[in-house]
Amino acid sequence: MPSQVAMGLVRIEELITKLDRAAIKHLSRLPALRSLDLEIPDLQHLGSSASVSQPHPFPALRNLSFFSSTIDFAVEFLDVLSDCSLSSFRIGTEVLATKFIIGQLYSALPNHLSHTALESLLVRLTEEGYMPTPQADMITNYVINGRILAPLFYFRNLTSISLSPPVGFDIYDATAWEIARAWPKLCSLELSSATGLHHPSRITLDGLRAFAKHCEALTCIAITVDASVVPQIDDNVETRLTQSSLLHFDVGRSPILDPSTIAQFTSGLFPCLETIDTHNEWLWDDPLIEDEDGEMAEAHALHQRWKEVEALLPNTVSNSVS
Incomplete structure (x- = not known):
């Protein structure tokens, strides 16, 4: 009909x-x-x-x-x-x-x-x-x-x-720079996976500099990064690369080791960043989830470390109110 x-x-x-x-x-x-x-x-x-x-x-x-x-x-x-x-x-x-x-x-x-x-x-x-x-x-x-x-x-x-293909992306920092140069007008970018199987990220925290340099209007980004190594932080405010539009960062399943140094790096690069989300973070607000297997426990620990990063950002809601 x-x-x-x-x-x-x-x-x-x-x-x-x-x-x-x-x-x-x-x-x-x-x-x-x-x-x-x-x-x-x-x-x-x-x-x-x-x-x-x-x-x-x-x-x-x-x-x-x-x-x-x-x-x-x-x-x-x-x-x-x-x-x-x-x-x-x-x-x-x-x-x-x-x-x-x-x-x-x-x-x-x-x-x-x-x-x-x-x-x-x-x-x-x-x-x-x-x-x-x-x-x-x-x-x-x-x-x-x-x-x-x-x-x-x-x-x-x-x-x-x-873009959310079944298992995500296998891209490097060089590709991050290509993306940022190709799409300089981006306001929102999501590169994620549509299923529970996710290819490990090869983009490092240093690759985020590409978006700070070329995407001035970017306010939301969802991309998995390898945050196990934190780049050197530029303490010189006159030479430091910054982008003040980014407010929300969804890190997905990004690996993380040191929340405090990552908070320093990300807030230096994106000084107005307010929130950091993780993959399926709503799970950790569910009171019915008590027993966690090895994979769930690892994901929960990762989520908690990224929330530590969020809590250390100068523009989070809690820090702004205080």
Whole structure:
């Protein structure tokens, strides 16, 4: 029924529904359609039947979302578009996608979308959804490295990015600098994992300097770092690199040894930082959780050490009030 209704639409500007191939093809001809939220039933694929003959399909489309769908479908849908001036592209999925499939998406985006118009990019787990965790010995089939991520660097005007592949990222400090230089207008950045299996981070605390130098508007960052080694702190206020916009830092499962020196480093680099969050930190507020196995105990200890860092920040709520 939604597809039959869609086939009769002419002046619609926004549509959120499940559609078949013929209805999507019809919508591509509408001159005023600005927002399209697609939930694809039964994981259907567009296939060759979705090819569009007109030279500029979806001429007014600015916001495109796929929810309860697959990355495969989104890649096939992108083939319909040609230099589309989207400002927002979002995918929510619960289906495991290998690094090959995700790489196809990251490569397809700059091939079919305007490099200057896109401002918001979200590819992550569906809200309140669940994605099955891959086997640990298969982690290399799912982890995203800098080479796979690189095609997204064409989008120079991105302000909000949320990418959560199944097991996260395998990137280094050099990639952090590439990210910061490629996306200088970022206000929010999330690079996380969608499952319980997480590839260890190779970005160090020193790599955070990239965002302090190039991303002046960044207020929220969610990225795992290796905080086991703390870089030397520049005590000279005239030469010290600082960024005063960052307020919130989600460290995920970042390893940590010395909270006090990390607090000194992070507050020196980001003097207005207020909060530090960890992976699933809501767990530690649950009174029903009493017995912790080895993995849970380690995660709890990590959370507590990062909360020590937060408590030492000069701009935390408790310190600001006092």
